[in-house]
Amino acid sequence: DKVYVDCTFGSGSHSQQILAKLTQHGRLIAFDVDSHAAEIGRRLELAEPRFTMHKRSFSDLAACVEEPIAGVLLDLGLSPHQAQDATRGFCSGSGANPLDLRME
Numbered sequence: 001d002k003v004y005v006d007c008t009f010g011s012g013s014h015s016q017q018i019l020a021k022l023t024q025h026g027r028l029i030a031f032d033v034d035s036h037a038a039e040i041g042r043r044l045e046l047a048e049p050r051f052t053m054h055k056r057s058f059s060d061l062a063a064c065v066e067e068p069i070a071g072v073l074l075d076l077g078l079s080p081h082q083a084q085d086a087t088r089g090f091c092s093g094s095g096a097n098p099l100d101l102r103m104e
Contacts, residue, residue: 001026002026004027004028004029005028005073006018008076009030009040011079015041019051027050031058032054035055041055
């Protein structure tokens with residue numbers, strides 16, 4: 001019956017684990033600015049009524065969540081799929097794409 005927040009949804013593996021532990025009345029709200037992660041979250045949102053996805057920064061948490069929060073997860077590491085895709089701004093590799101750290 002409690003509300004939990006995954007502030008860094010990513011591929012959704014942490015959220016899946018949290019959902020597995022929630023009661024039928026519990027809720028999980030997730031945030032991610034990454035378009036790929038948000039799409040994964042949208043698919044989960046369609047299949048799981050206890051889950052809500054926000055393609056927003058977790059800094060918007062207070063604007064999106066009004067009820068009391070029982071727990072918050074922040075996995076602040078960079079995922080391999082983000083780091084290895086040169087078009088995302090994290091891998092300068094051959095120099096074809098600049099290192100700009102934009103997190104897209």
